[in-house]
Structures are given as C-alpha cells and as structure tokens.
Amino acid sequence: MKILTAQEMSEADRRSVEMGVPITTLMENAGAAVAKFCLRHYANEGTVVVLCGKGNNGGDGFVAARHLAQAGRTVRVVLLGFVSDVKGEAAAALERTTPQPDVEVLEAQSEEDLEAALDGAALIVDAVVGTGFKPPLRGLALAVRDLLAKTAVPVVAIDLPSGWDADSLEQKAEAFRADAVVTFVAPKLAHVFGHLTPGKTFGPVVVAPIGTPEAAVVSQTELHWAGASKALTEVPRDINGNKGKFGHVLILGGGYGKAGAPSMASLAALRAGAGLVTAAVPREILPTVASIAPELMLEPLGHETEGLSLELLEEEKLGSLLKGIKVVGIGPGLGQEGTTPEFVRGFVERVTLPMVIDADALNALAGHTSLLRDVVKKAEMAGKPRTIVLTPHPGEMARLAGMTVKEVEADRIGLARRFATEHGVTLVLKGWRTLIAHPDGRIAVNTAGNPAMAKGGSGDILTGIVTAMLGQHPDDVARAVESAVFLHGLAGDFATLVQEEHTVLATDTVGHLYEAFRSRVIDADGFTWIAGVAANHNKEQG
Numbered sequence: 297m298k299i300l301t302a303q304e305m306s307e308a309d310r311r312s313v314e315m316g317v318p319i320t321t322l323m324e325n326a327g328a329a330v331a332k333f334c335l336r337h338y339a340n341e342g343t344v345v346v347l348c349g350k351g352n353n354g355g356d357g358f359v360a361a362r363h364l365a366q367a368g369r370t371v372r373v374v375l376l377g378f379v380s381d382v383k384g385e386a387a388a389a390l391e392r393t394t395p396q397p398d399v400e401v402l403e404a405q406s407e408e409d410l411e412a413a414l415d416g417a418a419l420i421v422d423a424v425v426g427t428g429f430k431p432p433l434r435g436l437a438l439a440v441r442d443l444l445a446k447t448a449v450p451v452v453a454i455d456l457p458s459g460w461d462a463d464s465l466e467q468k469a470e471a472f473r474a475d476a477v478v479t480f481v482a483p484k485l486a487h488v489f490g491h492l493t494p495g496k497t498f499g500p501v502v503v504a505p506i507g508t509p510e511a512a513v514v515s516q517t518e519l520h521w522a523g524a525s526k527a528l529t530e531v532p533r534d535i536n537g538n539k540g541k542f543g544h545v546l547i548l549g550g551g552y553g554k555a556g557a558p559s560m561a562s563l564a565a566l567r568a569g570a571g572l573v574t575a576a577v578p579r580e581i582l583p584t585v586a587s588i589a590p591e592l593m594l595e596p597l598g599h600e601t602e603g604l605s606l607e608l609l610e611e612e613k614l615g616s617l618l619k620g621i622k623v624v625g626i627g628p629g630l631g632q633e634g635t636t637p638e639f640v641r642g643f644v645e646r647v648t649l650p651m652v653i654d655a656d657a658l659n660a661l662a663g664h665t666s667l668l669r670d671v672v673k674k675a676e677m678a679g680k681p682r683t684i685v686l687t688p689h690p691g692e693m694a695r696l697a698g699m700t701v702k703e704v705e706a707d708r709i710g711l712a713r714r715f716a717t718e719h720g721v722t723l724v725l726k727g728w729r730t731l732i733a734h735p736d737g738r739i740a741v742n743t744a745g746n747p748a749m750a751k752g753g754s755g756d757i758l759t760g761i762v763t764a765m766l767g768q769h770p771d772d773v774a775r776a777v778e779s780a781v782f783l784h785g786l787a788g789d790f791a792t793l794v795q796e797e798h799t800v801l802a803t804d805t806v807g808h809l810y811e812a813f814r815s816r817v818i819d820a821d822g823f824t825w826i827a828g829v830a831a832n833h834n835k836e837q838g
C-alpha cells in the first residue's frame with residue numbers, strides 16, 4: 297500500500313474520472329464508508345453532529361450524514377458558512393442529503409452558533425477541511441478546534457483531522473482533536489508520520505477503498521506501508537512443514553554481564569516461528585542463556601573477557617558453528633572487548649548466509665562500512681546475492697554513517713535510502729517512525745509500536761523476530777523484514793493495552809506476539825487499519 301502526497305491523491309482523483317469513475321461516485325463511496333465506520337465503532341444512539349466545510353471534505357460529510365440518517369440516527373449537519381457558498385460536487389451532495397426528514401442543516405456564523413450546534417452531540421464527524429487545507433487554520437474552524445478541545449465527545453475525522461497538512465511528517469498542535477480518522481484510497485504522509493493523540497497510543501487510522509482504480513494511484517514518494525507485509529504471516533504454515541523448513545537460525549551474541557540480550561533475541565526468534573534456534577554465546581554465560589527456554593539450543597563461543605577469538609573464523613570451526621544454519625542474527629549483547637570487533641568484520645566477510653546485524657556488531661562496522669559494499673558486490677558478481685539486514689537505532693546509525701544523531705534525525709528517509717542503496721543492504725532505521733529501506737531504494741514505514749517499547753531489550757527481540765522471519769521466508773526478504781518490524785510494534789501495542797506505558801518489558805512484548813500474528817490489518821468492512829490494530833482486535837474479540 298503506497299503512501300501518497302496530497303498532490304498524488306488529487307491526481308488519483310483526476311485519473312479516476314478519466315478512467316470512468318466520476319468524483320460523485322468517489323464522494324458517495326467516501327461518505328458511505330465514513331458512515332459505516334461510525335455505525336460500527338461508535339455508540340448507536342444520540343445525535344450525530346456533522347461539521348461541514350464548503351469544499352469536498354464537507355461534501356463527504358453531507359453524504360455521511362445521509363447514510364447515518366438512513367441508518368436511523370438523528371443527524372445535525374452544521375455548515376461553517378452559508379448553503380449558498382457550497383459549490384460543485386459538495387453542493388450536489390448537499391442536494392442529495394437535505395430532503396432527509398431527520399437531517400437538520402444549520403448554517404453556523406459564530407462561535408455561539410457552533411456551541412449550540414454541538415450541544416448534546418453523541419458523536420462528531422469532522423468534515424470541515426481535508427486535503428484542501430491551506431495553513432494556518434482560520435475563521436470559524438479555529439472556534440471549532442477550541443470547542444472540540446473542551447469536549448470529550450468522540451470525533452471521527454474525514455480524510456484528515458482538520459488542520460493537518462496531508463504532507464507533513466509531524467503535526468502541529470493547531471489541528472482538530474480526533475479519536476479516529478477515515479481516509480481514502482491510500483494513507484498520506486501525515487497518516488503514517490503524524491499521531492492523533494501526542495504521547496498516547498494511536499487512535500484508529502483506517503483507509504477505505506472508494507472505487508479508485510489501482511492504475512490511477514501513482515506515487516513518486518517511493519514510500520509504502522510496512523503493515524501490508526503482515527499478509528506474509530497470514531498464510532497458514534505448511535502442514536507438512538518441519539523444523540528445518542521453518543528455518544534453523546543462529547543468534548550470536550552475549551558478553552560480560554550481557555546474557556540477557558542474546559537470551560531475549562533467542563526467545564523472540566522462537567516465538568516468531570523459527571523451526572530451531574541456537575544461541576552461540578561465551579562459555580561463562582551459556583547456562584544463563586540456556587535457562588530462557590528449554591527449546592533453545594546452545595553453542596559455546598570463546599571467553600567473554602578477551603572478546604571473541606579470531607580462531608573462531610577458521611574454516612572448520614566456522615563450519616561446525618554454522619552447520620544447518622539458515623540465517624544468523626549477530627550482535628545482541630556482544631560487547632566490544634578485545635578482538636570482538638575484528639571477529640565481527642571477519643564474520644561478515646566470510647559468512648555468506650543471510651544475516652541480521654545489530655547492536656555491537658553494528659558498532660564493529662562503524663568506519664568499515666565499505667566492507668558491506670564490497671562483500672555485497674562480490675556476492676553479486678558470483679551470482680549469489682547476499683541478504684544483509686542492519687537494525688540500527690539512531691545512535692548506532694550515527695556511528696555507522698559518521699554523523700551526529702541530530703543529522704541522522706534531520707533526514708531519516710534520505711539517509712536510510714542512500715545507505716541502503718549505496719551498500720546494497722536492507723536498513724531498519726528505528727525511531728518514529730521505524731523505516732525499512734531496501735537495496736532498491738523503496739522504503740516501508742512502520743506504524744505499529746509505542747513509547748513503552750523504548751526500553752532495554754526491545755532491540756534484541758526485534759533482532760530475534762527479523763532473524764526468525766527471514767528463516768521462514770528466505771525468498772521474500774523485503775516482506776519478511778517489513779512484517780517482522782510491524783509484528784514487533786504490534787506486539788508492543790498489545791502489551792501496552794493490557795499494561796501501561798511505563799511497565800511493559802521487552803519479554804512482555806514477546807509474550808504478546810501471538811496476538812500480533814493473530815490480528816488482521818484489514819477489517820470486515822474492507823478498511824485497512826494503518827493504526828489502532830491492537831485496540832480494534834481486542835474489541836472484535838469482545
């Protein structure tokens with residue numbers, strides 16, 4: 297599912313018309329979708345107040361009002377202006393709505409009018425402005441924003457909360473409050489980079505199909521939504537699958553006082569469906585790591601104090617370590633003692649298995665990233681392309697790229713794309729939002745996860761999940777990595793729903809992976825949930 301700019305959205309509208317789907321149809325489908333969402337997710341009694349602007353966003357509101365009235369709701373349409381100001385498609389939609397007996401239409405001219413109109417509302421639909429927003433918010437819309445801020449009545453925004461700039465990567469506080477957003481055709485940048493309620497887990501942001509032909513949707517942003525790749529995990533596992541088929545993966549990590557990281561990565565790899573997981577860790581911490589799960593197999597590495605010895609890179613030692621292994625996750629808790637960094641570089645050079653490089657293994661590559669480009673090129677020449685996935689947080693990215701964290705955060709999309717394409721690797725750049733940049737330059741944006749996950753261990757379990765997904769889907773690297781990142785965030789969302797943002801531990805998140813796998817991003821109405829999947833799943837489960 298592509299992520300569009302407002303410009304690309306209006307071009308999609310234009311192409312739709314050229315392809316025989318008129319705006320009237322799009323508006324009718326849009327309004328009907330909004331009404332369906334409201335009827336399914338919000339209380340089914342009390343007055344629905346539909347706040348309408350004079351443009352087509354308002355037009356969607358008129359259509360939604362008609363459907364809500366036909367479903368038996370008492371509906372109050374509040375126009376910010378005069379009916380005579382409404383033109384074109386929106387005016388036609390208003391015509392189709394006004395004969396409804398239970399739809400009253402008020403023309404609001406002042407804050408008092410608005411206050412009176414909102415009185416007694418059980419649900420508010422924000423159809424004031426959508427992609428036609430020209431900042432800054434002005435006139436009566438300002439009064440509406442302030443009134444909505446003072447009420448707790450649920451607000452469903454059509455297309456965008458009014459005051460959101462569709463193309464913005466972060467939202468300004470001037471926008472209308474919204475508890476849910478129903479947008480159309482595809483998410484816009486604001487839907488995946490903004491967040492409804494700053495500091496709280498997402499409200500629902502859903503994408504409704506409205507009949508726009510697929511061919512009409514063209515995007516130059518080269519950005520798409522990572523959640524669509526979850527479909528990869530929704531294919532029932534092969535009934536005559538076996539441990540080997542689902543991949544035997546190796547987690548290589550651990551060091552002095554860092555038994556937890558490889559333990560968590562291994563546990564997460566098991567929970568994410570790997571057939572077999574072996575943890576290769578220094579001898580001293582082996583019993584501790586083994587205690588995380590009896591299902592885990594162990595391989596002793598050298599001694600933690602002097603770091604990993606280069607002898608481990610010898611042919612037969614490496615051969616026996618990697619016997620039967622499909623994918624390696626290297627780095628959790630590895631440390632940087634002694635020869636460890638040199639070991640990591642030697643490992644990346646010699647081992648051609650798909651690998652996920654995280655944490656201290658990433659630090660070992662800082663200043664040596666040309667090694668990545670070289671080994672990828674060498675493998676390509678040999679006709680056996682290599683799969684290398686890096687999973688840096690901004691600090692590790694800064695060291696890898698030789699920049700400051702501030703510089704990394706200043707242009708996350710550009711940097712991720714450049715690094716991935718220049719080195720021929722898949723780069724998972726963690727943060728808000730986590731980006732998955734593929735070697736071909738395409739970038740997926742993850743919209744699952746929440747601040748509760750900014751805690752020790754979160755990265756280790758992501759490494760485990762990515763490693764396990766690659767082991768199960770070696771021929772679909774892009775979607776294996778995208779689904780792993782999305783499932784990781786989704787599990788964190790489920791954990792936060794039953795706990796609280798301060799208390800969730802990385803191992804709790806692992807414990808909620810089953811809900812993440814079980815949930816669906818497309819609901820019974822055909823709406824795609826860009827955000828709010830966890831809450832909706834729990835609601836649907838009743």
Ligand SMILES: NC(=O)C1=CN([C@@H]2O[C@H](COP(=O)(O)OP(=O)(O)OC[C@H]3O[C@@H](n4cnc5c(N)ncnc54)[C@H](O)[C@@H]3O)[C@@H](O)[C@H]2O)[C@@H](O)CC1
Nearest residue numbers: 322349350351352353425426427428429430432433434455
């Ligand atoms: N494929 C799609 O996305 C479709 C889009 N449609 C709707 O059409 C909308 C776009 O319609 P328009 O282009 O007519 O524009 P909008 O309706 O989004 O915005 C124009 C209206 O917003 C007001 N406005 C603009 N900036 C403002 C500001 N800073 N402060 C206060 N008021 C402001 C204008 O006065 C005008 O009333 C979309 O958001 C969507 O809801 C649907 O009708 C059908 C298809």
Ligand SMILES: [K+]
Nearest residue numbers: 422425456458
């Ligand atoms: K709106």
